[in-house]
Amino acid sequence: MTENTIQTLRVSRIKNDCIGVKTLIFKKPTELKPKPGQFAMIWVPGVDEVPMSISACDEASNWAITVKNVGECTQSLHNLTINDYIGVRGPLGNYFKLPTDRKKNIFLVGGGIGMAPLRFLAHDLNKSGYNFKIIQGAKEESDLLYMDEFYDYDRESSEFHFCTDDGSYGEKGFASDLFETLIKDYTPEQFKNTVVYSCGPEIMMYKLLQKCEKHNIEFYACLERIMRCGCGLCGLCTLDPLGLLVCKDGPIFSSEELKKIEDFGKYKRDFTGRKISLE
Numbered sequence: 702m703t704e705n706t707i708q709t710l711r712v713s714r715i716k717n718d719c720i721g722v723k724t725l726i727f728k729k730p731t732e733l734k735p736k737p738g739q740f741a742m743i744w745v746p747g748v749d750e751v752p753m754s755i756s757a758c759d760e761a762s763n764w765a766i767t768v769k770n771v772g773e774c775t776q777s778l779h780n781l782t783i784n785d786y787i788g789v790r791g792p793l794g795n796y797f798k799l800p801t802d803r804k805k806n807i808f809l810v811g812g813g814i815g816m817a818p819l820r821f822l823a824h825d826l827n828k829s830g831y832n833f834k835i836i837q838g839a840k841e842e843s844d845l846l847y848m849d850e851f852y853d854y855d856r857e858s859s860e861f862h863f864c865t866d867d868g869s870y871g872e873k874g875f876a877s878d879l880f881e882t883l884i885k886d887y888t889p890e891q892f893k894n895t896v897v898y899s900c901g902p903e904i905m906m907y908k909l910l911q912k913c914e915k916h917n918i919e920f921y922a923c924l925e926r927i928m929r930c931g932c933g934l935c936g937l938c939t940l941d942p943l944g945l946l947v948c949k950d951g952p953i954f955s956s957e958e959l960k961k962i963e964d965f966g967k968y969k970r971d972f973t974g975r976k977i978s979l980e
């Protein structure tokens with residue numbers, strides 16, 4: 702069995718996270734253990750196959766995906782009940798690499814459904830005893846994700862910061878601005894010793910890259926593009942001008958790569974491959 706073998710599996714648990722967002726859990730018998738940042742192609746029979754970040758995986762190979770209902774296939778995923786079947790291919794793509802230096806200042810900066818892969822990363826960091834800070838941005842309080850779990854973490858090693866566009870919870874404003882506030886008193890030595898992992902709206906990640914570049918901070922972004930094959934065949938997820946594929950070379954890209962990707966923060970492709978503005 703390879704990561705591209707489709708396995709038909711039953712949904713074993715469903716959790717309502719917030720309005721329009723659900724987490725589905727299924728047991729995936731595979732020796733290929735997913736790592737934070739990787740995704741799976743999820744097939745709903747008779748509907749479509751779509752990419753979803755793996756939002757958790759436990760020792761017994763129970764995988765989770767957290768799905769925002771935005772269209773036909775995600776609506777069908779929301780309509781599933783326990784014991785319904787889905788097809789799963791994965792784990793696919795690259796992953797967030799944990800720092801070898803355990804004394805690093807680690808930031809996880811996420812917006813909206815971009816918290817899904819960061820949740821998996823937070824679980825791993827927490828389990829491995831790293832210190833880290835999470836910044837979560839959302840439109841409003843009711844859109845914040847995984848609050849119950851995050852508050853269960855050891856508060857000595859983890860810090861949580863929240864912001865909402867309307868100020869209904871945490872700071873009023875954007876995650877990229879909150880990050881800037883949190884590092885405002887850092888020395889050049891601390892900047893050098895900081896790493897940021899991000900996922901969310903591309904404009905937010907673009908702003909984060911600029912801030913990290915300014916201070917010489919190591920930075921990684923998890924990108925989203927419309928995908929067909931998820932395995933490097935169709936070319937729909939190509940990033941110009943390097944021709945990097947989000948499904949194969951990503952979805953995680955370093956600042957060195959992002960600086961060279963002219964599409965980053967500006968363009969994505971629609972289902973026909975035509976470029977459209979991200980604004």
Ligand SMILES: Cc1cc2nc3c(=O)[nH]c(=O)nc-3n(C[C@H](O)[C@H](O)[C@H](O)COP(=O)(O)OP(=O)(O)OC[C@H]3O[C@@H](n4cnc5c(N)ncnc54)[C@H](O)[C@@H]3O)c2cc1C
Binds near residue numbers: 740751773775776925
């Ligand atoms: C690597 C990766 C990881 C992802 N992880 C998650 C996740 O953890 N949770 C989650 O809810 N979603 C995730 N997505 C986005 C998800 O794949 C899309 O929302 C989904 O494919 C939409 O399918 P649909 O049939 O419901 O919507 P459609 O009816 O096809 O489209 C509805 C709207 O969603 C937009 N859309 C469609 N596909 C994508 C896409 N791939 N990225 C962004 N917008 C899209 C369309 O342009 C349209 O505006 C991820 C995407 C990628 C590439």
Ligand code: FES
Binds near residue numbers: 931937939947
């Ligand atoms: S989705 Fe087909 S090449 Fe990436």
